[in-house]
Amino acid sequence: ITQTAIINEVTLLHFNHTYTCIASNSVGNSSATVKLRRKTGGKWPEVIGYPVVSLLLVAGLGVILHVKWLEVTLIYRSHCRLWAEEKEFDVFLSYVWSAPSVEDLKLKEEYTTQWPPEVLLPWVLEDQWGYRLCLLERDLLPGGAYVNDVVHAIERSRMLICLLSADYLCNSNAVFVLESGIQALLQNSHIKLLLIWTSRTFSQMDPPLPSLVQRGVKVLPSLDWTSGKPAKATRHFWKSLKKAMPAQFKTNFTETKPE
Numbered sequence: 001i002t003q004t005a006i007i008n009e010v011t012l013l014h015f016n017h018t019y020t021c022i023a024s025n026s027v028g029n030s031s032a033t034v035k036l037r038r039k040t041g042g043k044w045p046e047v048i049g050y051p052v053v054s055l056l057l058v059a060g061l062g063v064i065l066h067v068k069w070l071e072v073t074l075i076y077r078s079h080c081r082l083w084a085e086e087k088e089f090d091v092f093l094s095y096v097w098s099a100p101s102v103e104d105l106k107l108k109e110e111y112t113t114q115w116p117p118e119v120l121l122p123w124v125l126e127d128q129w130g131y132r133l134c135l136l137e138r139d140l141l142p143g144g145a146y147v148n149d150v151v152h153a154i155e156r157s158r159m160l161i162c163l164l165s166a167d168y169l170c171n172s173n174a175v176f177v178l179e180s181g182i183q184a185l186l187q188n189s190h191i192k193l194l195l196i197w198t199s200r201t202f203s204q205m206d207p208p209l210p211s212l213v214q215r216g217v218k219v220l221p222s223l224d225w226t227s228g229k230p231a232k233a234t235r236h237f238w239k240s241l242k243k244a245m246p247a248q249f250k251t252n253f254t255e256t257k258p259e
Contacts, residue, residue: 010036014036015036015037015038017035017036018033018034018035019033019034019035019036020032020033020034021033021034070186070212070215070216071215071218071219073186074182074185074186074216074219074220075219077185077186078185078192078193078219078220078221079221081190081192082190083158083190083192083246083247085190086158087156087157087158088132088134088156088157089132089133089134089139089153089156089157089158090131090132090133090157090158090159090245090246090248091125091131091132091133091134091157091158091159091160091161091245091246092133092134092153092154092156092157092159092160092161092177092181093121093122093125093133093134093135093161093163094136094160094161094162094163094168094174094177094178094181095117095118095121095162095163095165095168095174096118096163096165096167096168096171096174097116097118097119097167116227117163117196117198117225117227118163121161121163121196122135124238125245129242129245130248131245131248134153134156134157136149136150136153136177139153140153146173146176147176150176150177150180151180151184154177154180154181154184154189154191155184155189157191158190158191158192158246159191159192159193159194159245159246160177160178160181160184160191160192160193160194161193161194161195161196162174162177162178162181162193162194162195162196163196163198163225164195164196164197164198164217165198165199166199169205169209170205172207175209175210175213178213178216178217179210179212179213181193182212182213182216182220183212192221192244192246193220193221194220194221194222194223194241194244195217195220195221195222195223196222196223196224196225196241197222197223197224197225198225198227199225200224221244223237223240223241223244224237225237
């Protein structure tokens with residue numbers, strides 16, 4: 001017959017006592033003395049490992065946030081901020097496009113059957129969807145200070161849409177518009193930014209893009225222009241664009257209502 005004695009909870013008083021275990025059978029008797037001894041130290045993972053790992057994780061997270069703070073801020077303000085209240089313009093549409101010459105139109109029949117995005121987007125946004133657009137070549141007075149005009153136009157708009165192409169990213173004035181929009185977003189402005197890429201395969205920019213623009217275009221909301229792609233992809237583009245647009249105020253329609 002074996003009996004076991006278990007001390008469920010050891011306290012300081014147990015260390016002051018000596019315990020005697022006695023065993024007896026037909027052969028004889030036997031006894032042993034037991035005294036509890038305090039355990040020194042603990043397992044390495046529990047004593048050192050866990051605090052060190054936790055400290056390294058916190059430090060690593062801090063380094064990542066410090067290095068990627070700009071990207072984190074842009075992502076948060078692009079997706080989690082509310083739309084601004086009504087302004088003079090719903091959308092500031094920025095693009096670079098040179099109208100083809102008569103000779104180019106004769107050589108390129110696609111211009112007669114399919115509009116380029118620089119022509120189609122303003123038509124859809126303004127004439128079909130009823131948004132109030134700000135276009136540099138139309139709504140800004142010539143002869144003014146370009147820098148001030150761009151900053152003021154961004155402040156007067158609820159959204160900035162940049163149609164990115166190889167020509168756009170090589171144009172210093174156009175890149176300045178994009179950079180000013182990113183700065184406005186970082187300065188706690190309620191403007192929203194949307195990038196529409198006509199192509200993502202570009203050769204090395206000369207001069208190189210500003211660091212702020214290089215980092216911003218990687219995380220800002222974007223869509224890909226679907227020219228020449230199946231109808232399903234085209235419908236998805238317009239649906240996604242419509243979803244990304246700001247809500248329209250009733251004044252958008254009452255102002256243009258004929259008397």
